[in-house]
Amino acid sequence: MIMSKRAKGIALHAILMLGVVVSMFPFYWTVVMATNNTADVYQDPPKLIFGSELLLNIRHMLTNIDFFGSMFNTIIVATCTTALVLFLDSLAAFTFAKYEFPGRRVLFGLLLLTFMLPMQLALIPEFEIMVKLNWVGELRALIVPAAANAFGIFWMRQYTQGAVPSELLEAARLDGCGFFRQYWHVCLPIIRPGLAFLGIYTFVGAWNDYVWPLIALVNPNRVTLQVALAQLNTAHGADYSMIMAGALLALLPVVFVFILFARQFMSGAVKGALRG
Amino acid sequence: MALPRLSAPRIARDTPLPAAPRKRPGRLRRVLSFWPQYLAISPFYAIFLVFLLIPIIFSLYLAFTSWDGLGPIKFVGLQQFRFLVKDSTFWLALRNTLTIWVLATVPMLSMSLVIASLLNSTKRFTTFYRVAYFIPSVTSIVAIALFFSAVFSENYGLANVVLHALHLPTVDWLSDSWPIKLVIAMLMTWQWTGYNAIIYLAGMQSIPTELYEAARVDGAGAIRSFFSITIPLLRPIILFTVVISTVTGLQSFTEPQVLFGSTASVNPNSGGPGQAGLTLILYFYHQAFDNSDFGYGAAIAWAAFLVIVLFTAFNWRLVARKDQ
Numbered sequence: 001m002i003m004s005k006r007a008k009g010i011a012l013h014a015i016l017m018l019g020v021v022v023s024m025f026p027f028y029w030t031v032v033m034a035t036n037n038t039a040d041v042y043q044d045p046p047k048l049i050f051g052s053e054l055l056l057n058i059r060h061m062l063t064n065i066d067f068f069g070s071m072f073n074t075i076i077v078a079t080c081t082t083a084l085v086l087f088l089d090s091l092a093a094f095t096f097a098k099y100e101f102p103g104r105r106v107l108f109g110l111l112l113l114t115f116m117l118p119m120q121l122a123l124i125p126e127f128e129i130m131v132k133l134n135w136v137g138e139l140r141a142l143i144v145p146a147a148a149n150a151f152g153i154f155w156m157r158q159y160t161q162g163a164v165p166s167e168l169l170e171a172a173r174l175d176g177c178g179f180f181r182q183y184w185h186v187c188l189p190i191i192r193p194g195l196a197f198l199g200i201y202t203f204v205g206a207w208n209d210y211v212w213p214l215i216a217l218v219n220p221n222r223v224t225l226q227v228a229l230a231q232l233n234t235a236h237g238a239d240y241s242m243i244m245a246g247a248l249l250a251l252l253p254v255v256f257v258f259i260l261f262a263r264q265f266m267s268g269a270v271k272g273a274l275r276g
Numbered sequence: 277m278a279l280p281r282l283s284a285p286r287i288a289r290d291t292p293l294p295a296a297p298r299k300r301p302g303r304l305r306r307v308l309s310f311w312p313q314y315l316a317i318s319p320f321y322a323i324f325l326v327f328l329l330i331p332i333i334f335s336l337y338l339a340f341t342s343w344d345g346l347g348p349i350k351f352v353g354l355q356q357f358r359f360l361v362k363d364s365t366f367w368l369a370l371r372n373t374l375t376i377w378v379l380a381t382v383p384m385l386s387m388s389l390v391i392a393s394l395l396n397s398t399k400r401f402t403t404f405y406r407v408a409y410f411i412p413s414v415t416s417i418v419a420i421a422l423f424f425s426a427v428f429s430e431n432y433g434l435a436n437v438v439l440h441a442l443h444l445p446t447v448d449w450l451s452d453s454w455p456i457k458l459v460i461a462m463l464m465t466w467q468w469t470g471y472n473a474i475i476y477l478a479g480m481q482s483i484p485t486e487l488y489e490a491a492r493v494d495g496a497g498a499i500r501s502f503f504s505i506t507i508p509l510l511r512p513i514i515l516f517t518v519v520i521s522t523v524t525g526l527q528s529f530t531e532p533q534v535l536f537g538s539t540a541s542v543n544p545n546s547g548g549p550g551q552a553g554l555t556l557i558l559y560f561y562h563q564a565f566d567n568s569d570f571g572y573g574a575a576i577a578w579a580a581f582l583v584i585v586l587f588t589a590f591n592w593r594l595v596a597r598k599d600q
Contacts, residue, residue, distance in 0.1 A: 022466070
């Protein structure tokens with residue numbers, strides 16, 4: 001049977017829209033749960049439209065966990081991590097992309113090798129190192145280990161190689177610019193679009209991180225947002241509307257940031273994957 | 277003066293040449309002349325050394341010891357591994373991990389391929405589709421795990437309400453062995469299908485359209501072109517996604533940990549009823565950080581690492597061979 005071109009097109013978009021519905025449904029249903037009370041949603045048939053109890057649910061949620069305190073911790077961790085990663089990764093990437101120095105190939109090979117080391121192998125000793133440093137429960141236990149990473153250097157090196165012309169650096173050198181001034185005055189302004197991707201990627205990753213904060217922040221009253229959010233499920237299993245009000249508030253910033261920068265983010269992520 | 281020419285840091289051409297032949301006497305001075313470069317890359321290596329390499333070496337040592345994190349470290353040889361081989365909970369966690377991985381990855385990557393080729397055959401609303409499909413991969417696993425535990429709740433959770441409306445029997449999603457694994461697998465599938473589809477789509481867009489034109493002239497239909505052109509040319513990317521999904525899928529932790537909690541007082545065995553959601557890394561976490569059994573925890577971590585390496589190599593060969 002040969003379908004007309006038009007019918008084919010409609011079928012195609014119908015299937016794709018079905019996928020979009022599946023992708024988006026959890027967000028819709030999260031809002032439904034967070035804006036109604038649990039009893040209205042948990043009945044047969046359930047309430048399917050948005051309600052007006054969001055503030056009440058949020059107030060209940062706030063009595064169970066220190067939502068804004070933990071969100072503040074997360075903002076500190078994510079901001080500091082992102083700033084450090086942007087600086088240290090782009091500087092290292094610039095060095096690898098544009099300079100020859102003895103041991104360069106071996107060092108870069110070593111860097112690629114770290115992709116393959118799974119982090120759970122390091123977790124126990126890493127925790128012990130934090131104990132020795134007296135960093136357990138401190139936010140720097142999350143920030144410092146994340147301050148530079150192989151993926152960011154690898155990604156930025158590819159970007160810098162393509163974006164920063166060597167002739168420009170040569171000209172800057174002839175004008176008497178040393179290495180760090182070349183990085184600061186020539187490289188940095190050019191690689192800004194690449195930094196935008198790496199920055200959002202790092203921020204979102206730090207915002208959503210769960211395993212290491214769970215281990216390193218031992219005091220249940222001083223945790224990051226994701227750890228606080230998870231406490232909702234273990235401690236107060238029944239009030240789903242209250243739980244989903246917390247989940248909704250925690251999801252919103254990331255989804256908002258992603259939609260704002262969706263194009264750059266996706267093309268950056270795809271480039272990282274295809275070259276990997 | 278010939279020396280400065282040699283010792284001044286040179287800017288690499290776009291394709292850097294290997295380092296020039298070195299003269300013995302000036303070598304150290306030459307290396308030292310690159311101090312700004314070494315300084316620039318040193319933070320990464322310092323962090324790598326202190327927070328990754330040394331810990332990994334130390335954890336290999338710990339796997340042969342008995343240690344609770346406070347008292348002295350006692351060397352016990354192979355005892356932890358001997359215990360591990362006989363530990364039925366470890367084997368249960370391994371079976372769970374592999375089952376969940378298969379339940380998640382096979383449908384996920386197949387659907388990703390289909391979605392990508394559908395997206396590749398239209399020029400309308402593509403940005404909208406791509407954003408909508410990609411969003412699940414940037415949302416937090418914790419929030420989504422909370423969502424799944426709410427939807428698959430046994431009393432009037434949405435999943436059971438829908439089953440009831442369709443006159444189908446309801447399921448104890450978070451109590452029975454297979455449903456628990458299915459819920460975890462669905463969570464992973466929901467989160468990563470779109471991401472993989474966008475990666476595949478980028479790969480498909482780099483396939484020259486002339487190939488498809490030629491195939492059409494030769495009378496090949498869409499399905500035929502998909503299997504004879506798209507899949508073979510996408511092979512490196514498929515390989516990449518298979519490796520990534522194997523490595524991350526076998527390390528799943530957050531999904532079951534948030535769904536069932538691991539706090540000893542609430543859930544002594546962790547991984548939910550019957551420990552049906554206990555994964556390798558969750559078992560590792562439970563032994564190391566709930567029970568403070570660092571020696572056994574390290575042994576589990578290394579065993580899990582071995583499983584991941586073997587399984588990744590196995591999948592690599594499977595995918596690489598399929599298209600020869």
